[in-house]
Amino acid sequence: MDVSEGGNLYDTIVIGCGMAGLAAGIRLAMFGQRVMILEKHNAPGGLNSFYFQGGRKFDVGLHAVTNFVEGGRGTPLGTLLRQLRLPWDAFKLCPQIGSRIAFPGMDLRFNNSIETLESEVARVFPKDIDAFRKLRKVILEHDALNLESKVQSAREIVGRIIQNPLLQDMLFCPLMYYGSARERDMDFDQFATLWKAIFEEGFARPLEGVRVIIRALLERYRSLGGTRRMKCGVKRILAKNETAHGVELETGEVLEAKQVISTAGWAETKLLCGSQRTDPDILENTGSLSFGETISFLDTKPAELGCGETIIFFNDSDQFHYGKAENPFDLRSGVICFPNNYDYGRSGDLPEGILRVTGIASYDHWTRFNADSYEAQKRNWFPRIIKSAIRFLPGIDWETIEKRTVYQDMFTPRTIEKFTSHLGGAVYGAPRKAKDGRTELSNVFLAGTDQGFLGIVGAMLSGISIANKHVLMSGR
Amino acid sequence: MTKEDIKKVVLDIISEIAPDEDLSNVQPGVRLREQLDLDSMDFLDIVMELRKKHGIEVPEEDYQQLASLDSCADYLTPKFTGVGA
Ligand SMILES: Cc1cc2nc3c(=O)[nH]c(=O)nc-3n(C[C@H](O)[C@H](O)[C@H](O)COP(=O)(O)OP(=O)(O)OC[C@H]3O[C@@H](n4cnc5c(N)ncnc54)[C@H](O)[C@@H]3O)c2cc1C
Numbered sequence: 001m002d003v004s005e006g007g008n009l010y011d012t013i014v015i016g017c018g019m020a021g022l023a024a025g026i027r028l029a030m031f032g033q034r035v036m037i038l039e040k041h042n043a044p045g046g047l048n049s050f051y052f053q054g055g056r057k058f059d060v061g062l063h064a065v066t067n068f069v070e071g072g073r074g075t076p077l078g079t080l081l082r083q084l085r086l087p088w089d090a091f092k093l094c095p096q097i098g099s100r101i102a103f104p105g106m107d108l109r110f111n112n113s114i115e116t117l118e119s120e121v122a123r124v125f126p127k128d129i130d131a132f133r134k135l136r137k138v139i140l141e142h143d144a145l146n147l148e149s150k151v152q153s154a155r156e157i158v159g160r161i162i163q164n165p166l167l168q169d170m171l172f173c174p175l176m177y178y179g180s181a182r183e184r185d186m187d188f189d190q191f192a193t194l195w196k197a198i199f200e201e202g203f204a205r206p207l208e209g210v211r212v213i214i215r216a217l218l219e220r221y222r223s224l225g226g227t228r229r230m231k232c233g234v235k236r237i238l239a240k241n242e243t244a245h246g247v248e249l250e251t252g253e254v255l256e257a258k259q260v261i262s263t264a265g266w267a268e269t270k271l272l273c274g275s276q277r278t279d280p281d282i283l284e285n286t287g288s289l290s291f292g293e294t295i296s297f298l299d300t301k302p303a304e305l306g307c308g309e310t311i312i313f314f315n316d317s318d319q320f321h322y323g324k325a326e327n328p329f330d331l332r333s334g335v336i337c338f339p340n341n342y343d344y345g346r347s348g349d350l351p352e353g354i355l356r357v358t359g360i361a362s363y364d365h366w367t368r369f370n371a372d373s374y375e376a377q378k379r380n381w382f383p384r385i386i387k388s389a390i391r392f393l394p395g396i397d398w399e400t401i402e403k404r405t406v407y408q409d410m411f412t413p414r415t416i417e418k419f420t421s422h423l424g425g426a427v428y429g430a431p432r433k434a435k436d437g438r439t440e441l442s443n444v445f446l447a448g449t450d451q452g453f454l455g456i457v458g459a460m461l462s463g464i465s466i467a468n469k470h471v472l473m474s475g476r
Numbered sequence: 477m478t479k480e481d482i483k484k485v486v487l488d489i490i491s492e493i494a495p496d497e498d499l500s501n502v503q504p505g506v507r508l509r510e511q512l513d514l515d516s517m518d519f520l521d522i523v524m525e526l527r528k529k530h531g532i533e534v535p536e537e538d539y540q541q542l543a544s545l546d547s548c549a550d551y552l553t554p555k556f557t558g559v560g561a
Contacts, residue, residue, distance in 0.1 A: 031524045073496065073513045082494060083517055468520055473536060 009256045010036045012471060013247055015234050015272075016263035018046020018420075019456055020448025022217040023463030024261050026084050028471060029224035036255065037226065038247070040233035040421060045214045046263070047420050047427060047449070048456055054407050056297060056352075059209040060419070063311055063337040063356065066178065066197035067457040068093055068112060068204035075201060076457055083464045090216045093204035096310035097341045101170045102392040103315050108170055112202030121167070131162045140200075144192040145453075145461075147436050147469065154191035155184070169320040174198055174313040176322045177335050177358075179454040181287045181428035183323035189435075190452065197455065203310060205339060207347045213456065237262075237272045237444060244444045247272075259476055261466060262439075263448035263459075266430040267423050269439060277423075287426025288324040290413035292361035294385050297407040298353030302338040305353075305404070306395040312336040314392040325362035328412075329381050331388040334359035352406065357389040363413040363425045378410050428454055437466040445470045477556045479549035485530070486522065486548045490514070493521040504545035532556065 012028050014021045017039035028035045043049050048061035071088065072078045081088060098111040108124060110117040114136075122129040135158060143149075154172075162168050172186070175194040180186045186194075206212035221228070233250040237260055246256035262269040267282045275282055302308070315333040322333075337356040340349065369377050387398050413425030422429060433452035437445040445466050453462035470476070477485075483504060490512070491499055497512045508514055519539055526532040532555045534542070541551035 031528055074515070079515065079517060082496075083521070085493065088496070464517075468517065472524055473520060475533075 009258075010034045011258050011476075012036075012261060012467075013038060013255060013257040013259075014261045014263070015247070015269075016046060016448065017041075017044040017228055017230065018263055018448060019048060019213075019217070019459035020263040020451075020463035020466075021046070021261070022214075022221055023080070023084060023460040024263075024447050024467040025226050025228070025463075026217065026221050026224060027464055027467040029221060029226035030085070031472060033471070035226045036257070037221075037228035038232045038234050038249070038255075039228065039230050040250075041419055042231045044218060044228075044230070045210060046459075047416070047422070048210050048214075049419070050209060050211045050214070053409060056407060057209065057211075058295065058409065059211075059339075060411075062205065062210040062456070063335065063339075063358070064096065064203035064205055065091065065093055065213070065457060066194075066203060066455050067201045068095060069201045070095070072201070076197070076461055077201070080457065080460050080464060083468075084217075084220060084460075086216060086220060091213050092206040092208075092347070094207060094342045094344045094347060096203035096205070097343060098309055099174075099203065099311040099313075100309055101173055101313045103166065103170055103173075103320075104317075106166070106170070110199060112204075114200050117199055125164060125167045128162060128164045128167050131164075132167070135161045139192045139195050142188070142192045144189040144196075145465075146189075147465065149189055149435065151432075152188040154186040154188040157188050158191070165319075169315070171195075172322070173315055173320050173333070174311075174335075176320075177313055179428055179458070180322065181289060181426065181433070181449075181454075182431045183288065187433070187452075190454070193453070193458065194455075197457065203342075205342045207342075207344050207350070209339070210456070217460075234264075234272060236274070237269070237441070239273065239441050239444075242441055244441050259443040259445070259471060260441075261445050261447050261463075261471075263446075263463070265422055265426075265448075266432075266434055266446060266450035268421060269444070269446060269450075273439070273441060273444070282423075285430045285432050286423045287429050287431055288363070288424060289322075289428060290325075290361055290363045290416060290425035291358055291427055292329055292366070292381075292385070292412045293356055293358040293410065294382055295409045296355045296386070296401065296405045298355060298401070298404040299406050300404055301349075301353045302340050302355065305400060307338055307355075307393055308341060310338060310341040312389075312392055314389065316388075316391065322360070325360045325365075328362050328365040328377060329385060330360040330362075331384060334385070334389055336389050336393070353404070355386070355401070357385050359385060359388075361413050363417070366412040366414045366425075367417070374412075374414070378412070382408065382410055422449070437470060443476070477553070479553060482549045482552050482556060483545045485526075486542075486545060486552075489522050489525040489529075490518075492525065493518055502545060504549075507543045508545070509543070526552070530556065
């Protein structure tokens with residue numbers, strides 16, 4: 001291939017400056033590759049970015065960094081830090097206080113030690129504790145990180161071991177909320193990965209939020225000579241004979257590269273390669289699960305109001321429904337997060353109280369509203385979402401929250417699509433993942449959300465694994 | 477380069493990729509994985525560093541030759557001689 005005149009020949013172009021793109025970029029730059037990360041948005045971080053509004057710092061996504069283990073060698077977090085050659089404390093993670101799965105009249109508490117969940121299951125479901133232990137054993141023996149493995153139904157496998165449908169649902173609820181792109185069911189690999197990430201390992205958070213993680217990654221990438229361009233959307237991946245030779249930017253500029261790693265998503269990457277949005281395979285593999293969230297800043301700490309827990313996964317119905325929302329917001333279930341309730345120790349404390357409530361929201365509804373009715377709908381749904389959530393926070397009422405709120409914001413599926421370009425505002429991407437990262441082009445690889453490792457830690461591991469497997473190991 | 481030099485090269489690389497491991501007592505005849513917390517991703521990094529620092533290529537099918545310090549030395553000696561290092 002000719003080196004183009006502007007010196008625009010890169011070894012690897014990475015599409016997307018989220019967790020996966022940055023991690024892949026670091027790995028490649030570490031071994032001397034010329035890497036260029038291209039990002040459409042003006043801020044790095046992708047689905048887990050941050051912004052300022054009303055003089056306050058907001059995290060887009062972060063409830064919790066999963067996979068947290070104190071000094072955890074041989075765990076996903078330990079592996080990824082080592083692979084990126086970052087020190088153990090690079091992300092300044094502080095552990096959670098404690099979380100809960102709340103169903104009608106029934107609670108399962110858990111924290112960063114699996115024994116807590118196990119004893120809660122023994123207390124609430126004494127007849128099912130052996131089945132729980134058996135399931136746990138199956139999960140611990142399962143190699144979920146195998147990039148070549150087949151899709152299996154988690155509902156089927158779990159259902160064979162645990163008979164009690166209520167316990168099944170209670171265990172599925174947090175795992176689905178934190179990473180299922182499929183409605184009603186999950187791939188068993190995904191289930192096992194999230195089980196370990198949430199129940200066996202646990203939650204943590206840097207005091208200053210996701211920006212600490214993004215800053216550490218950016219710094220590392222830059223120190224290795226990696227380059228990036230922001231506000232720089234890729235319009236097309238240029239290919240000849242099933243091989244990509246570069247990308248065309250939205251500005252028309254062309255950048256050449258030997259290979260491309262895309263973190264934009266499966267369908268989104270196909271569109272960049274020339275597919276149409278109405279093509280059957282694109283329609284069929286576009287995720288239908290999107291979320292909305294309310295964020296309330298309070299003039300008091302949640303603990304002062306009697307809310308000392310970190311995260312509460314709630315569901316009010318006999319069955320847990322995880323699927324496309326039929327109303328703008330599905331109020332039957334959701335996730336409450338109090339970012340204050342981490343053990344920040346000597347790092348300090350957040351200046352204000354924060355209450356976040358997340359739930360399944362309908363992309364179709366929120367994108368159909370015009371600008372005026374969109375704002376009106378947000379105002380209409382905001383209190384309904386919080387009222388639904390506080391049913392699971394004994395001792396606190398809507399009037400108190402209303403009185404104590406000093407600032408609020410809300411995002412919807414429309415916001416997610418706008419800032420991350422994920423079709424359908426699908427936070428967890430396509431229901432069918434491309435685990436091996438391959439695409440129809442021999443030198444274009446998928447990493448991140450649609451490769452199948454999800455969440456902050458998952459996305460970074462995905463970027464690392466794909467860079468290793470398809471670029472470094474093959475000597476490209 | 478002598479075999480001892482090569483063992484030193486490999487240990488230096490390991491100390492870079494796994495700074496939290498104690499390398500003061502590594503037995504040359506024993507598999508590295510049995511003494512240290514190293515996984516396949518770490519072995520990939522040993523290979524990548526050999527390429528970056530010393531221009532030495534280790535094809536994937538030969539990764540197992542890097543199992544212990546002694547086997548590293550045996551396997552890598554001709555390669556180091558080959559590149560005139
Ligand atoms: C509201 C919310 C809450 C979340 N909470 C948590 C949590 O508490 N804990 C957790 O672990 N995970 C959480 N997640 C999930 C986590 O954020 C994601 O799984 C992870 O960030 C995905 O990273 P990624 O790099 O794969 O994808 P992305 O972050 O989506 O990165 C892809 C990037 O590609 C860019 N891009 C797309 N198309 C183009 C193009 N054509 N040209 C240039 N750039 C392009 C996008 O702008 C984006 O920046 C949450 C997500 C959301 C939305």
